[in-house]
Amino acid sequence: MGLCPLHADRRPSFLVEPGKNLFYCYGCGRGGDVIRFAELYHGVRFTEALTVLWRWRGAGSLLEDVSKFYQIQLHCQTAARRYLAQRGVHQPEVIEQLRIGFAPGRCLGRWLPLLGHSRQALQQVGLLNDAGHDSFSQRIVFPLEANLYGRSIGKAAPHRLLPGGKGGLYSWEKVRSYPDLILVEGLFDLAVLWQAGFPNVTCALGNCR
Numbered sequence: 001m002g003l004c005p006l007h008a009d010r011r012p013s014f015l016v017e018p019g020k021n022l023f024y025c026y027g028c029g030r031g032g033d034v035i036r037f038a039e040l041y042h043g044v045r046f047t048e049a050l051t052v053l054w055r056w057r058g059a060g061s062l063l064e065d066v067s068k069f070y071q072i073q074l075h076c077q078t079a080a081r082r083y084l085a086q087r088g089v090h091q092p093e094v095i096e097q098l099r100i101g102f103a104p105g106r107c108l109g110r111w112l113p114l115l116g117h118s119r120q121a122l123q124q125v126g127l128l129n130d131a132g133h134d135s136f137s138q139r140i141v142f143p144l145e146a147n148l149y150g151r152s153i154g155k156a157a158p159h160r161l162l163p164g165g166k167g168g169l170y171s172w173e174k175v176r177s178y179p180d181l182i183l184v185e186g187l188f189d190l191a192v193l194w195q196a197g198f199p200n201v202t203c204a205l206g207n208c209r
């Protein structure tokens with residue numbers, strides 16, 4: 001029995017039954033299993049709660065976790081999906097394969113530490129700026145090998161990459177085995193061609209800041 005982390009509790013009213021992995025709060029009346037607790041505590045849905053619980057076992061790769069987080073965000077952001085559709089990208093399979101996501105902004109500093117990544121690490125990589133704000137904000141995000149590409153859907157400068165790790169051709173190791181290659185200007189062109197059934201496409205990644 002202890003103070004409830006889900007409401008402003010003054011006297012211990014939060015009961016945990018470790019043997020059954022259940023909790024119940026006599027103060028706010030909420031209860032359930034460990035997944036339900038993660039949902040309530042982090043204010044997330046079932047699948048995100050599972051991710052949090054999974055990550056409690058140890059932090060994953062930072063860019064990998066950020067990409068996954070942005071992928072989840074894409075599903076909840078109508079403006080981002082509308083922008084993708086305007087650019088001709090609509091097949092869910094292609095969005096999934098390219099792991100396209102959306103950075104809403106103002107949330108990494110709160111979310112990523114829950115997955116075991118320090119704010120300092122986020123700043124070092126360039127995901128948070130010196131003021132501690134998300135450097136990718138209101139951007140469609142494509143995960144690259146050791147970087148992220150973000151295309152602004154608003155008024156900000158259109159292209160953004162994290163500092164370092166620029167250059168090269170997208171997915172080169174996969175596409176190099178094709179006898180013919182199509183080189184396009186950017187990732188949206190690539191996505192549209194993938195959608196049209198051309199997997200032998202790549203684009204250059206070092207030509208934007």
Ligand SMILES: [Zn+2]
Nearest residue numbers: 004007025028
């Ligand atoms: Zn409570």
